[in-house]
Amino acid sequence: MASFLKKFKNFFAQPSSYQADNFIRIAVKCKRCGEEISVGLRKTSDFSRVYEDDEAPSGSSFMIRKEILGSKCNNLIYLTIFFDESFRIISKEIEGGEFL
Numbered sequence: 001m002a003s004f005l006k007k008f009k010n011f012f013a014q015p016s017s018y019q020a021d022n023f024i025r026i027a028v029k030c031k032r033c034g035e036e037i038s039v040g041l042r043k044t045s046d047f048s049r050v051y052e053d054d055e056a057p058s059g060s061s062f063m064i065r066k067e068i069l070g071s072k073c074n075n076l077i078y079l080t081i082f083f084d085e086s087f088r089i090i091s092k093e094i095e096g097g098e099f100l
């Protein structure tokens with residue numbers, strides 16, 4: 001988890017234009033403490049290809065599963081999001097928090 005946090009902070013230290021096309025930003029709110037957290041999802045490494053026999057919404061090509069930890073409490077937020085071929089969101093689920 002420590003390395004994850006380090007990566008997280010490094011991401012915010014970079015100029016916002018840095019590989020912007022490669023990132024999808026998702027803003028969530030922690031259910032426990034209300035902290036608002038912005039997450040950068042990397043198309044090249046965070047996404048998994050969805051295959052037809054997976055239990056996925058029709059039309060989805062990629063999916064992402066991510067655990068998010070804020071800095072104010074230890075509540076883990078779980079994201080599951082499905083995207084189409086153009087990385088548009090088809091469906092999204094969240095546990096431990098809410099989408100902004």
Ligand SMILES: [Zn+2]
Pocket residue numbers: 030031032033034035070072073074075
């Ligand atoms: Zn929190």
